[in-house]
Amino acid sequence: MLEELLQKLQAITADAKSALSAASTPADVEAVKNRTLGRNGAITALSPMMGKLPAEDKKAAGMAFNEAKQGIQAALNEASARINEKKAEEAPAVDVTLPGRAWPFGRKHPISQTIDACCSIFRRMGFIAVSGPELETVWYNFDALNAPANHPSRDPQDTFYLPDGRLLRTQTSPVQIRTMLGSKPPVRIVSPGRCYRRDTPDATHGVHFHQLEGLYIDKDVSLADLRSTILKFAKEYFGTDVKVRMRPHFFPFTEPSVECDFSCVMCGGKGCRVCKNSGWLEIMGAGMVNPAVLRNVGYDPEEVQGFAFGFGLERLTMLKHRINDLRIFSDNDLRFLKQF
Numbered sequence: 001m002l003e004e005l006l007q008k009l010q011a012i013t014a015d016a017k018s019a020l021s022a023a024s025t026p027a028d029v030e031a032v033k034n035r036t037l038g039r040n041g042a043i044t045a046l047s048p049m050m051g052k053l054p055a056e057d058k059k060a061a062g063m064a065f066n067e068a069k070q071g072i073q074a075a076l077n078e079a080s081a082r083i084n085e086k087k088a089e090e091a092p093a094v095d096v097t098l099p100g101r102a103w104p105f106g107r108k109h110p111i112s113q114t115i116d117a118c119c120s121i122f123r124r125m126g127f128i129a130v131s132g133p134e135l136e137t138v139w140y141n142f143d144a145l146n147a148p149a150n151h152p153s154r155d156p157q158d159t160f161y162l163p164d165g166r167l168l169r170t171q172t173s174p175v176q177i178r179t180m181l182g183s184k185p186p187v188r189i190v191s192p193g194r195c196y197r198r199d200t201p202d203a204t205h206g207v208h209f210h211q212l213e214g215l216y217i218d219k220d221v222s223l224a225d226l227r228s229t230i231l232k233f234a235k236e237y238f239g240t241d242v243k244v245r246m247r248p249h250f251f252p253f254t255e256p257s258v259e260c261d262f263s264c265v266m267c268g269g270k271g272c273r274v275c276k277n278s279g280w281l282e283i284m285g286a287g288m289v290n291p292a293v294l295r296n297v298g299y300d301p302e303e304v305q306g307f308a309f310g311f312g313l314e315r316l317t318m319l320k321h322r323i324n325d326l327r328i329f330s331d332n333d334l335r336f337l338k339q340f
C-alpha cells in the first residue's frame with residue numbers, strides 16, 4: 001500500500017517536471033499546477049489513501065507527500081521565472097525619451113466660474129452660500145414670496161408645472177424662504193442656482209438660466225446697507241471704477257423695490273451699443289424685504305428688517321467676457337469652453 005502510494009507520487013512529480021521543462025507560456029505553467037496541486041489535482045486525489053495506511057507507514061507517507069509538493073512547486077517557480085525572463089528579453093526596449101501621452105485638464109464651465117467668483121465676493125462680506133431644490137411647490141416659489149394670486153408669472157405659459165402641481169423653480173428665492181423658516185435672524189445668505197421659465201430661446205433668453213439671490217435680515221438694516229453691499233460687489237467683480245445707481249421699481253417680494261444699474265462696463269459710461277447709448281446696464285432687482293414675506297416665515301417685521309437682491313449669472317458672465325449670445329453656454333462646444 002505504501003509502496004504503491006510512493007510510486008504514484010514519484011510518477012506524478014516526474015510527469016509534472018517534464019511538462020514544466022517544455023512549458024513556454026504562463027498558461028502552460030498554470031495548467032500543470034492545476035492538474036497536480038490544484039483542488040482536483042492528482043496529488044490532492046491521493047490524500048484519501050493516507051487514511052487507509054497502517055499507523056507505522058503514515059510518517060513515511062507524509063514525508064513523501066511533502067517532498068512531492070515541494071518538488072513540483074520548485075519546478076513551477078523555475079518555469080515561471082524562465083518564461084518571464086524570456087518575455088523580458090523579447091520585449092522591445094522602452095524609449096524613455098518619447099513624449100508621454102498628455103491628458104487634457106478639464107476646467108469649470110464659465111457659469112460655474114461666475115458662481116464661484118460671486119460667492120467668494122459675498123463670502124468676504126459675511127454671506128453664506130446655500131442651495132435648495134430645483135423642484136418646488138407653488139407655496140415656496142410664489143405664495144410665500146408674496147406673489148399675487150393673479151401674477152402672470154404663475155401662468156403655465158410662463159412656468160413649467162408637473163402633473164402633481166409642483167413646478168420647476170422660476171427663481172432661487174424659495175431658498176430664502178426655506179432658510180428663514182429653518183433659522184432665526186440674523187440671516188445673511190446668497191443662493192446661486194439654476195432656474196426655469198417658459199421662454200422662446202434667443203440670444204438673451206433661455207428656458208433655463210442661473211440666478212444668484214442674496215438676503216440679509218437683521219435689526220436696523222436699511223436701504224443704505226443694500227446700496228453699499230451692491231456697490232462693493234460691483235467694484236469687486238467689474239473693477240473699482242464701476243458706479244451703481246438705483247431706480248424705483250416694483251417687485252412683490254420687496255417694498256420699496258429698486259432696479260440696480262451698473263455703469264456700462266463696455267464703454268465706461270460714455271454710451272455704446274451694449275448699453276443702448278445710456279451708459280448704464282440693468283443688472284439686478286433688489287429692495288427691502290416686504291413685511292408680508294417676513295410674517296410668512298414667522299419673523300416679526302417690527303423686530304427685524306432686511307434687504308434682498310437677485311441677478312442673472314448668464315448676463316454677468318456675458319458682460320465680463322464680452323459674449324453676445326447666451327445659447328453658447330449650453331452648446332457644449334469645447335472650442336468655446338476651452339477659452340475659460
Ligand SMILES: [Zn+2]
Nearest residue numbers: 264267272275
Ligand atoms: Zn456702454
